[in-house]
Amino acid sequence: MVKVMISNVSVHNNPAKFLSNYTFEIKFECLEQLTQELEFKLVYVGDAKEDKQDQVLDVVVIDAVAPGTYKFVFEAPPPDPKKLPNDSDVDVSVVLLLALYRNQEFARVGYYVFTEYDDPELRENPPVKVDFEKLNRTIAVDEPRVTTFPIVWDEQQSTDQLVFAELTEDEKKIAELNEELEMCHSLENVNCTNETPTETNELAETDELITETNEIITETNELITETNELITETNESTEPKTTDEIITSSEQNITNEPIVSTEPLNTMD
Numbered sequence: 001m002v003k004v005m006i007s008n009v010s011v012h013n014n015p016a017k018f019l020s021n022y023t024f025e026i027k028f029e030c031l032e033q034l035t036q037e038l039e040f041k042l043v044y045v046g047d048a049k050e051d052k053q054d055q056v057l058d059v060v061v062i063d064a065v066a067p068g069t070y071k072f073v074f075e076a077p078p079p080d081p082k083k084l085p086n087d088s089d090v091d092v093s094v095v096l097l098l099a100l101y102r103n104q105e106f107a108r109v110g111y112y113v114f115t116e117y118d119d120p121e122l123r124e125n126p127p128v129k130v131d132f133e134k135l136n137r138t139i140a141v142d143e144p145r146v147t148t149f150p151i152v153w154d155e156q157q158s159t160d161q162l163v164f165a166e167l168t169e170d171e172k173k174i175a176e177l178n179e180e181l182e183m184c185h186s187l188e189n190v191n192c193t194n195e196t197p198t199e200t201n202e203l204a205e206t207d208e209l210i211t212e213t214n215e216i217i218t219e220t221n222e223l224i225t226e227t228n229e230l231i232t233e234t235n236e237s238t239e240p241k242t243t244d245e246i247i248t249s250s251e252q253n254i255t256n257e258p259i260v261s262t263e264p265l266n267t268m269d
Contacts, residue, residue, distance in 0.1 A: 001153070002031065004031070004099070004107075006026065006028045007027050009024055009026055011024055011111070011141045012073075015137065015138040018136060019135075022057065023073060024075075025074075026074055027069070028069075029070075030066065031067060034066075035154055036102055037063055037101075038065055038101055039060070039061050040060045040100075041056060041099075042056070042059075044078075046079065046083065046093065058075075092113070093113045093115065094110055095139065096109070096110045097110075105149055110144065111139045111145075112140040113139055116135070116136055116138075117135060118136045
């Protein structure tokens with residue numbers, strides 16, 4: 001929202017001598033309280049092709065302004081002839097009235113300035129070296145060029161616009177989808193996001209080392225398994241027989257032959 005509007009500019013002492021002061025009466029309206037200074041600047045354009053030829057004639061700074069209508073007279077000195085290009089001294093130039101807030105230009109009023117000699121003979125036959133004492137200027141007050149620019153008036157204003165901006169339902173859905181897509185993309189590229197080439201090489205070397213270590217561990221586990229199997233087979237071959245097996249083996253040697261005793265029999269007396 002615009003907080004300051006220039007409602008009227010009046011040009012005094014026009015026409016005048018080239019070396020006389022510029023005098024503007026400026027009227028403006030302040031719609032809301034300003035927290036910082038308001039600045040008005042008068043600039044003389046020495047050469048339309050080069051900004052380096054521009055001269056800031058004067059600056060007026062007004063402290064924080066409350067809402068209301070204001071008027072003041074802005075008087076500024078003429079441009080320095082030593083800083084003017086020779087081919088535009090007696091030609092058409094421009095004077096600009098700039099309005100700024102927080103170093104941001106929000107309004108500009110421009111006027112064409114026509115310069116010529118006050119002596120008809122000098123107008124017909126101008127001297128090689130410009131005589132500024134005999135030059136007159138005329139400001140084309142009937143043809144001002146007014147331009148306005150959008151600015152951020154206060155820091156709190158821009159923050160509020162960001163925080164409290166409301167989205168439509170469609171915009172909310174699109175925002176949610178974009179967040180999901182960004183999340184998926186970040187997960188897919190988690191190993192390469194924000195990595196420098198050096199960090200990437202180090203990670204690659206680390207991955208290779210981990211792979212080699214895992215292969216060694218796998219081979220070791222296989223070797224342990226084979227060793228355990230070999231131990232198991234050895235134990236089975238050397239395991240002692242049980243009691244039942246011994247008894248069964250002994251029984252296989254028993255035959256059905258009769259038992260013969262060699263001892264004499266005891267007789268009865």
